[in-house]
Amino acid sequence: MTNKQTLRAGVLGCGEIGKRGHIPGFQAAGIEVVAVCDTNLARAQSVAKEMHVARAYGDYKELLADPDIDVVSVGLPNFLHAPVTIAALEAGKHVLCEKPFATSTALAEEMIAAAKRTGKMLSINQHLRFEGTARAIHDAVAEGRFGRVYLTDARMIRSAGIPGYGSWFTNKDMAGAGSLYDIGVHMLDLAMFMLGFPKVAAVRGMLSSALGEQKIGLGGWGIDRGTAGRFDVDDTAIAHISLADGGAIRLIVTWAAFGASEERVTLFGTRGGADRSPDKYGRDTPLRFYQEHNGAMETVIPDTSRYPGAGTSASIASFIAAIRGESALVVRPEEALQTTRILELIQQSAVSGHEMAA
Ligand SMILES: NC(=O)c1ccc[n+]([C@@H]2O[C@H](COP(=O)([O-])OP(=O)(O)OC[C@H]3O[C@@H](n4cnc5c(N)ncnc54)[C@H](O)[C@@H]3O)[C@@H](O)[C@H]2O)c1
Incomplete structure (x- = not known):
């Protein structure tokens, strides 16, 4: 130690x-x-x-x-x-x-x-996992509170969020992919974490770059910004990920879109569900659980105060604690390997036009 x-x-x-x-x-x-x-x-x-x-x-x-x-x-x-x-x-x-x-x-x-x-x-640094909302959903799924989760919808829509246009971010040789690797990986990791990293059966993906190619939807992120450089990556990524237990994850992310920005993860289960949506419910209480109560549908605002900390600082603190042997590693490389494989299948499916077996 x-x-x-x-x-x-x-x-x-x-x-x-x-x-x-x-x-x-x-x-x-x-x-x-x-x-x-x-x-x-x-x-x-x-x-x-x-x-x-x-x-x-x-x-x-x-x-x-x-x-x-x-x-x-x-x-x-x-x-x-x-x-x-x-x-x-x-x-x-x-x-x-x-x-x-x-x-x-x-x-x-x-x-x-x-x-x-x-x-x-x-x-x-998959820091979204450290948010109280993510950990509350993860624990509720693990406890079986929602029954069998058959659909998880994860989306991050940015209407104008192309980072560093012309920088390494939009150069396929250096970035590997655009919105898929920048924000798709966050939402995919979040959904997989909430579900406890289930086995994946097949993946269908679609990538688009229609707005970026027109220089529409440029955002503020990226230290080396320009307007004249190369853009040969996706600005939109969509995937349907079929799980071995019969459920599915639907992933939609965009760097640029004619539509309102939104960040949301919704889980639908056989006995309940969860909706994490700062845009819909506000940043102070962005989480709702839905459950059955006396034959009626009940909405609960879960208390996430037992999960303090968020963001890269929480991620780094947790990593340091794992190095010191004080707690288990939260973001394990084997899990990142699984998401990397799914992202690869999304790209292969987008090229082939076919569903890819996992
Ligand atoms: N976890 C998150 O939420 C999050 C947020 C932002 C960025 N990122 C990731 O962090 C990475 C960097 O993103 P960024 O936004 O900071 O990019 P950036 O362009 O702002 O910074 C990258 C830096 O790396 C430097 N650099 C390039 N090649 C180098 C080399 N060979 N040796 C040393 N320095 C080199 C550049 O000069 C630049 O200063 C990306 O992989 C990105 O996906 C993660």
């Missing part, structure tokens, strides 16, 4: 998530961030100065060679997740990798093999 006082972090990537999520997340967990790294060295130096980090590197290999560092976060463009995570594990660091875990099932398997080989802890 690692000594609580000596666990120190390095942050790879000083873009949006590195600066806004990882550095403050480690610091809030009481972990000193001793170094940051970005190929844009001026960016790394400026972030280090602003956020009280001692060292700034321009090459991730330099940071990985730093013996003071026990744990690293990987907040880099998607195509770098696998090679940098594997190199970090080989360098003896615990790794919190950003989502999407990997751009292929084969790479995800290599990452897991590297963690096993090195004995280091590997997790993924």
